[in-house]
Amino acid sequence: MATKPIPxxxxxxxxxxxxxxxVPRFDFTLGWADDxxxxxxxxxxxxxxxxxxxxxxxxxxRALLVGRxxxxxxxxxxxxxxxxxxxxxxxxxxxxxxxxGTSYADWKSLSNQNEQIAFLFERFGISGSHPRDxxxxxxxxxxxxxxxxLNEVDSAVGQQIINAxxxxxxxxxxxxxxxxDRLVRRDLLRPERWNLALVLPLTTEQIESxxxxxxxDAAGFRHAPSDAKALLSTPYFLNAFLQNxxxxxxxxxxMEEFFRTHALSEKDLAxxxxxxxxxxxxxxxxxxxxxxxxxxxxxxxxxxVEAGAIVRHGQTAFFDHHLKHDYLASRFVVRNRQTWGADTxxxxxxxxxxxxTIAMAMEQIGDRExxxxxxxxxxxxxxxxxxxxxxxxxxxxxxxxxxxxxxxxFAERQWDIVVATSNRARDTLxxxxxxxxxxxxxxxxxxxxxxxxxxxxxxxxxxxAWRTLFSTPAGTAASDRAVAQLGDKDSVLGWTAANVLxxxxxxxxxxxxxxxxxxxxxxxxxxxxxxHVLGSFPSTPNLLVVRDQLGSEVSRLRFGATRSLVxxxxxxxxxxxxxxxxxxxxxxxLIREYPSVLGxxxxxxxxxxxxxxxxxxxxxxIPIERLRSQGGTQDDEVRWTRLITNLVAVYGAKxxxxx
Amino acid sequence: MANSxxxxxxSTRVGVLTVTVEEFDIVRGLFxxxxxxxxxxxxxxxxxxxxxxxxxxxxxxxxTNIVSYEVAGGLLEDxxxxxxxxxxxxxxxxxxDHLGLGDVVVAEYISYAGYWKYxxxxxxxxxxxxxxxxxxxxxxxxxxxxxxxxxxxxxxxxPRPPEGDQAEPKMVIGEVVSGNSLYGDPTNAEQxxxxxxxxxxxxxxxxxxxxxxxxxxxxxxxxxxPQFLVIRGVSDFVDKYAAQNQTSRVKWxxxxxxxxxxVAMTLVEQxxxxxxxxxxxxxxxxxxxx
Numbered sequence: 001m002a003t004k005p006i007p008x009x010x011x012x013x014x015x016x017x018x019x020x021x022x023v024p025r026f027d028f029t030l031g032w033a034d035d036x037x038x039x040x041x042x043x044x045x046x047x048x049x050x051x052x053x054x055x056x057x058x059x060x061x062r063a064l065l066v067g068r069x070x071x072x073x074x075x076x077x078x079x080x081x082x083x084x085x086x087x088x089x090x091x092x093x094x095x096x097x098x099x100x101g102t103s104y105a106d107w108k109s110l111s112n113q114n115e116q117i118a119f120l121f122e123r124f125g126i127s128g129s130h131p132r133d134x135x136x137x138x139x140x141x142x143x144x145x146x147x148x149x150l151n152e153v154d155s156a157v158g159q160q161i162i163n164a165x166x167x168x169x170x171x172x173x174x175x176x177x178x179x180x181d182r183l184v185r186r187d188l189l190r191p192e193r194w195n196l197a198l199v200l201p202l203t204t205e206q207i208e209s210x211x212x213x214x215x216x217d218a219a220g221f222r223h224a225p226s227d228a229k230a231l232l233s234t235p236y237f238l239n240a241f242l243q244n245x246x247x248x249x250x251x252x253x254x255m256e257e258f259f260r261t262h263a264l265s266e267k268d269l270a271x272x273x274x275x276x277x278x279x280x281x282x283x284x285x286x287x288x289x290x291x292x293x294x295x296x297x298x299x300x301x302x303x304x305v306e307a308g309a310i311v312r313h314g315q316t317a318f319f320d321h322h323l324k325h326d327y328l329a330s331r332f333v334v335r336n337r338q339t340w341g342a343d344t345x346x347x348x349x350x351x352x353x354x355x356x357t358i359a360m361a362m363e364q365i366g367d368r369e370x371x372x373x374x375x376x377x378x379x380x381x382x383x384x385x386x387x388x389x390x391x392x393x394x395x396x397x398x399x400x401x402x403x404x405x406x407x408x409x410f411a412e413r414q415w416d417i418v419v420a421t422s423n424r425a426r427d428t429l430x431x432x433x434x435x436x437x438x439x440x441x442x443x444x445x446x447x448x449x450x451x452x453x454x455x456x457x458x459x460x461x462x463x464x465a466w467r468t469l470f471s472t473p474a475g476t477a478a479s480d481r482a483v484a485q486l487g488d489k490d491s492v493l494g495w496t497a498a499n500v501l502x503x504x505x506x507x508x509x510x511x512x513x514x515x516x517x518x519x520x521x522x523x524x525x526x527x528x529x530x531x532h533v534l535g536s537f538p539s540t541p542n543l544l545v546v547r548d549q550l551g552s553e554v555s556r557l558r559f560g561a562t563r564s565l566v567x568x569x570x571x572x573x574x575x576x577x578x579x580x581x582x583x584x585x586x587x588x589x590l591i592r593e594y595p596s597v598l599g600x601x602x603x604x605x606x607x608x609x610x611x612x613x614x615x616x617x618x619x620x621x622i623p624i625e626r627l628r629s630q631g632g633t634q635d636d637e638v639r640w641t642r643l644i645t646n647l648v649a650v651y652g653a654k655x656x657x658x659x
Numbered sequence: 660m661a662n663s664x665x666x667x668x669x670s671t672r673v674g675v676l677t678v679t680v681e682e683f684d685i686v687r688g689l690f691x692x693x694x695x696x697x698x699x700x701x702x703x704x705x706x707x708x709x710x711x712x713x714x715x716x717x718x719x720x721x722x723t724n725i726v727s728y729e730v731a732g733g734l735l736e737d738x739x740x741x742x743x744x745x746x747x748x749x750x751x752x753x754x755x756d757h758l759g760l761g762d763v764v765v766a767e768y769i770s771y772a773g774y775w776k777y778x779x780x781x782x783x784x785x786x787x788x789x790x791x792x793x794x795x796x797x798x799x800x801x802x803x804x805x806x807x808x809x810x811x812x813x814x815x816x817x818p819r820p821p822e823g824d825q826a827e828p829k830m831v832i833g834e835v836v837s838g839n840s841l842y843g844d845p846t847n848a849e850q851x852x853x854x855x856x857x858x859x860x861x862x863x864x865x866x867x868x869x870x871x872x873x874x875x876x877x878x879x880x881x882x883x884x885p886q887f888l889v890i891r892g893v894s895d896f897v898d899k900y901a902a903q904n905q906t907s908r909v910k911w912x913x914x915x916x917x918x919x920x921x922v923a924m925t926l927v928e929q930x931x932x933x934x935x936x937x938x939x940x941x942x943x944x945x946x947x948x949x
Contacts, residue, residue, distance in 0.1 A: 059667065060667055061736065136882070139664065170735075170736045171732075171735070171736070171876050172879070173666075173882075174665075628774075629775065630776070634787055637774055637785070637787060638725075638787075641724075641773070641839070642725050644725075644839075648721070649721055
């Protein structure tokens with residue numbers, strides 16, 4: 001069989017040429033940050049045009065393009081691909097927007113990174129060509145791999161994908177990888193080799209220029225409310241404004257405008273919203289059209305297709321922009337208060353992968369009382385989801401007291417012994433643009449937080465009571481009332497009690513009361529809070545009670561128990577630490593049943609170096625060794641060996657003879 | 660003259676890796692790698708712009724195969740070397756080939772001793788893909804050096820400790836076992852199990868597998884064919900003298916490093932005499948130039 005040259009360049013030109021190139025064309029600016037901390041703080045070491053993505057990724061192998069929904073990440077990647085072609089670089093685009101429910105099962109069946117990379121290219125590559133087809137050109141041609149939409153999959157798979165891409169970038173010669181993602185912190189295997197870029201909002205001058213050019217006059221924009229102007233700094237919404245000349249002050253308002261104008265009545269919106277939420281249950285944006293139509297009604301579904309909101313490919317379909325899908329799904333949740341709870345929030349956010357739908361839901365709530373209630377429900381599910389729902393300018397949706405409470409909770413977490421928790425708390429605080437958030441962020445210790453809270457003016461007696469509880473100095477004796485508040489139906493008070501109790505002195509009787517909550521309380525949230533408290537009180541009775549929760553039928557309790565046991569070990573003596581980790585090791589099969597719990601175990605072992613006992617690496621490695629010894633995929637082996645090595649590198653593990 | 664494929668930083672024909680500070684300092688001196696490429700940890704004889712070198716040296720800053728995998732992977736990514744050499748010391752198995760302290764073991768193949776499944780009283784070996792040392796280098800460079808010890812022995816400048824069983828070091832080619840534990844106690848049950856399982860092993864160390872795995876991960880194109888070697892000086896025995904193990908290691912390490920470095924230096928000198936690949940002109944295909 002003769003070898004024939006592959007016309008790869010022509011094929012790529014055709015593929016890239018088919019990508020949409022929306023008009024009007026906006027000029028995008030990227031802000032480059034040295035690390036995630038600086039990215040979250042908007043501290044940029046450099047600003048550039050978009051092709052710098054290609055330049056930097058070809059230099060170090062990896063670039064991450066981060067932006068909010070609607071910030072035109074896909075458009076930017078397509079434009080970079082076009083420019084690459086012009087410069088003789090070969091671009092290959094992998095779009096994760098085609099990820100469907102069954103993709104998760106397929107992904108899970110892959111046993112190593114070679115298989116994962118092949119899966120990504122074969123299943124989600126948009127071109128008929130594969131990077132291997134350009135191997136013969138590798139001395140003469142550079143390759144770009146552009147992976148669009150890491151946020152389209154749940155956080156666990158997203159992390160695995162970025163790890164696989166990192167390893168691929170390592171050995172792919174003359175190749176740069178660019179990944180687009182939302183603004184979430186990923187654990188990068190080799191952070192020093194990643195270039196992090198944020199899509200900066202369009203400037204007022206840019207917007208005025210575009211508006212003048214396309215509508216003839218920018219007066220409407222100049223006199224618009226500040227919220228509306230802020231919204232138009234996002235390309236998607238500016239584009240929508242240019243299309244219909246109307247603007248809203250919120251993303252959800254803009255979306256509702258679209259649906260009402262183009263397709264749907266109030267009743268249609270209700271059924272379409274229910275359908276949009278239903279098809280998010282698979283944690284994918286691509287869904288079975290029939291499933292959607294069954295809930296929305298065939299006529300409503302058809303009108304959405306005709307309006308261009310839903311793109312149909314045979315049996316499957318997806319919204320032309322995920323913000324439309326997000327809006328409908330969040331609309332359903334806002335209008336169905338009885339559904340508020342962990343299951344619903346997990347569906348809406350792909351199990352905590354993306355909180356933008358939560359933010360959209362918050363936008364749609366009209367009164368502060370309901371917003372406060374929504375926030376409290378979120379708080380019982382995921383503190384970070386609660387934080388994000390009122391960040392980035394949505395602070396005013398809830399009462400001043402509520403946002404102070406939420407911020408204070410994050411402020412205290414800055415000093416959490418678990419590194420990942422501390423990082424995430426700081427990330428969330430940085431998303432708030434208020435003076436109080438900045439004060440908390442800059443606080444040197446918890447006393448500074450207390451002092452800032454004292455200055456908050458309020459006439460709300462509930463806030464005053466909360467402040468008294470929260471400001472209890474560390475090391476003082478806990479009151480029985482504080483212990484009883486663990487069972488409070490109000491999630492904020494209950495969790496505040498849990499967080500405060502962790503830093504107080506609890507008598508043995510009080511600890512027994514807390515254990516009683518764990519063993520007998522019917523409310524999952526209350527049991528979780530009590531488990532959380534016990535993490536700060538290392539003892540055999542506490543170990544036994546928390547240990548048993550590793551077998552709970554509720555994943556959140558296993559999650560909480562895993563974390564509390566590790567905390568207990570960190571705060572206790574070596575002998576207890578060994579018993580704790582042996583207990584965890586004996587139950588790794590239970591931990592493995594939920595990826596989120598396994599991920600939590602992996603995360604919480606990495607604690608603040610300054611507070612880690614000197615024997616930490618030896619003991620913390622016990623369950624990880626057990627995981628290794630149980631076998632698994634090659635990736636599992638690498639994952640656990642890497643973690644053990646990391647533990648040894650960070651916390652040390654000297655042998656008797658000093659080697 | 661460096662090779663024609665370029666990594667993220669530049670190119671080199673040979674990449675040399677060592678582990679401990681002591682090994683690194685000795686090898687850096689012998690290879691005259693006095694200058695570091697800023698903020699990279701790589702050392703070269705003389706900085707160049709662009710970064711095209713004959714030899715680049717880096718230390719693997721911690722034992723275990725995961726770390727050596729990372730560092731070797733970084734070296735490959737940054738320079739795409741034609742050849743990677745892992746240099747240093749190892750625990751020897753005195754029962755193989757009359758191995759003595761200060762002898763040089765060159766790995767013919769690597770066995771990984773860090774991946775087992777413990778199930779119902781059984782210990783099952785598990786495997787991960789990795790490269791074995793280069794047949795090309797073994798045939799054309801190492802085997803001749805095994806025979807012609809006069810080519811490398813004179814390069815050993817470190818005085819030989821007097822307690823050895825033999826007057827001069829020899830080279831042994833054979834199995835090297837690479838695990839994630841130090842084998843410093845011949846009475847330890849797990850160490851004895853490992854030694855019994857790999858009964859033909861000449862030496863035991865903790866980094867060779869990681870380097871082999873990194874090289875294997877770069878074997879994903881027909882156009883790049885990296886070669887690697889593991890060269891280890893014997894600083895102590897894993898099968899006897901439990902009480903003296905640490906003393907032996909302290910006493911013999913400098914000599915063992917010098918001996919392994921002498922072999923490596925001779926090999927590198929000879930290797931650099933071989934012509935490098937001709938640079939390929941860019942192919943012109945189609946209207947857009949590909």
